[in-house]
Amino acid sequence: MSSEAPEQDSKTEDPSQRKLEEAHKKGDVAKSQEVTTWFMLVGVAIICATMAPWTAQQISQPLQLIMMNADQFNVEGSGFGAFFNGLAFAMIGAVLAPLGVLYICGVVANLIQHQPLFSAEPIKPKFSKVSPLAGAKRLFSADALVNFGKGLVKITVVGVVVVLVIWPERDRLDTMMTADPIIILADVQEIAVKIITAVLVVVTFIAAADYFYMRHKWWKKQMMTVQETRDEYKQMEGDPHVKGRIRQLRQEKARKRMMAAVPDATVVVTNPTHYAVALKYEKNMAAPKCVAKGADAVALRIRAVAKEADVPIIENPPLARALFASVEVDDDIPGEHYKAVAEIIGFVMRLKHGQGWKARN
Structure with a gap:
């Protein structure tokens, strides 16, 4: 880490548009996992509030049918394949809509943080990814320590919120064990929506803070030294010495023609x-x-x-x-x-x- 600090301190210039575009092509973008978590929680909240009864009904109907007519199903030979396929298709059809909601939330979570990105750079095989020494450095790096601290704080805060939401419902949870299954499902849905809503409020602040932190960290990483700025200018505009030589050759050619x-x-x-x-x-x-x-x-x-x-x-x-x-x-x-x-x-x-x-x- 000590060797990286002087290098980072020397990066005093804002990154150029070309540097940002090259980073984007390599898959190096500002991204917060907490923002993705927030959107996934929104998806779960939507599912629990609007799709939970329908999904539970779609799953319970084939299961009830199987339990009530278990002795009538042919599960020998090819009959077992037909039986299993029918059950699998029923289950997949029931969970397809909730999975679609989660997929859309995941896509939106990425698009809202950066432009659409298609890069094979992050999955290219690199020795540093399998090197024990490089792995140990990442494990005990400052970034790993920060991520551990963020995870610990998030688990603690979310755990406290969940306990505060469930604690007033403790008597209700005791009576649910003997209630009718339909009533149990309604109560579970209501409590789940309360828990997710409370967690969502907390995660909103966590995600916002983490996004700005990750954005700041990524920006500092993209910053350039004065020499890098000069080198890039030379590459884009041409080396002044080369341009001077080209100008001189052109003048000589024009003079000879003259x-x-x-x-x-x-x-x-x-x-x-x-x-x-x-x-x-x-x-x-x-x-x-x-x-x-x-x-x-x-x-x-x-x-x-x-x-x-x-x-x-x-x-x-x-x-x-x-x-x-x-x-x-x-x-x-x-x-x-x-x-x-x-x-x-x-x-x-x-x-x-x-x-x-x-x-x-």
Whole structure:
């Protein structure tokens, strides 16, 4: 237990939705057995109050018939099987409705505490379930001590309540031994309903307290350390280092693609070394398009690639700064820069055709 305490103390963060969902898939949910007991008692109370006379009648009728005509039944060979089957079906039909009520109460008791759950995790074979050492640790653990204390308190309290309910009926119980069976059944039903009602009131408080205790205990178990929170965030959002590396690779790939487009540019506008914007224009294009841009080292690289490819480089600091700030790669230039860019492209075209600008291979 001492080794678990520091670990639990380090769990200071509320569990994430993902942690709660994973716990639910494993069958690890907040559940109080006392709540289930309370619902089963409600089922027993319903049965005693509404179904007891009918059930007793359905069971007593075939038994009376057997006792009154015992000498007439064939219980030899195949006759015994028919006799037994008929009696069994009569008994099962009588108790089927009460069992159905208890089944519904059991289902509701679980659904009210947690979402519907179908998990094979709790029944998977584990060494810890058959290990004597692990069993001894569970037997003498704090949880076992708490459960023992809860069971002792519940038995004591419920026992006292039962005695307090039965004690005023002690004279009535003495006379029941000589009363008619029909009267005995009615008296037993009445006393049973009183006992169950009183026990139900007590168990209501026990179940409520136990549920909140189990819920609190389960929540503390699901809490996470700061490191667990960070690890889960990395798993869900991606490791920042990995994301940074991916971003870097994407930028490098985009830069290579951009540099590959520089040799096909019509002109490169510079500032003269801080900024460089490569523009491309053809007759079928609606407007000149930016095929590459960069600042500082990237700008120098664009200039070098353009020079190697014999792309005209025009120094126009105001236009270079404006284009760098207003247009993205692969986008058309804004309309406010049409005139200035048209003048530069026209100048480049005249140089190529009028003065025989060196052709590119």
